[in-house]
Amino acid sequence: MKIVLLQTGKTTDKHIAEVVDLYAGRIKKYSVFDIVTLPDLKNTRNMSVQEQKMKEGKKIIQSVSVDDYVILLDERGKELRTLEFSGWIEKIFMLPKKRIAFVIGGPWGFSDEVYGRADFRMSLSKMTFPHQLVRLLFLEQLYRVFTIIKGEPYHHE
């Protein structure tokens, strides 16, 4: 199954971008994996938060297909321990889906339309982190999960 990370806006911090690339490269040794960056909205200064979320949401919806299993990375989602996440990913791999699409939204969260489309909402932490850092955390964790599935000695409890 293919894995895609959908994210809004480029990773502008060049140091974080380097570490993101490092983990993305590692993940590609285990799975077909792409990062799809949706362009930032333009002229947001004249838009309400609600309007920004709605417009961003439409772009997210357009970027996923009916064959995708859509997982939102969302502060209010379910928190999993690393081994739970790994066991759960293995179950998703068994589903008759073409892709797993992980979605990291902008700083305002997701629109109702996106929440409606999601198959699952997961949280990396109860704490709020900048979304650029969330990308890094997520990629490290996805890499970690593959090493667990393959029985490699990266993770220990």
Added chain:
Amino acid sequence: MKIVLLQTGKTTDKHIAEVVDLYAGRIKKYSVFDIVTLPDLKNTRNMSVQEQKMKEGKKIIQSVSVDDYVILLDERGKELRTLEFSGWIEKIFMLPKKRIAFVIGGPWGFSDEVYGRADFRMSLSKMTFPHQLVRLLFLEQLYRVFTIIKGEPYHHE
């Protein structure tokens, strides 16, 4: 009150080290803040995990004083939301202590001696992250907390 981050071993990833420095610099605008790096143990190849934890633990204990409020960053500690963390830090500031010492241990966790000395154990996530990344997360969160306490517009729920 002074704040210190006690950590074991240098941050060897130079990109993560750059972002760590960035947040440490930001924190220093709000508080006296130091990062104290305990040297890595030597000849660990012939040591059991238990022995490594014990030796590392002794160095941690030697680095804190009776006047310190000691907080361990520990996967099994209490998870706080960002605003809870911020409210709680404000309470710690009221205590008759000289320093708050946050401690990030090595990959094997802490010795019983360190757990015994700790005033509080907090967790940034249910998931396991590399301790170098934990440093980065922690510093971003500490910076975020100061912006909340000062009423600055960095954080939004």
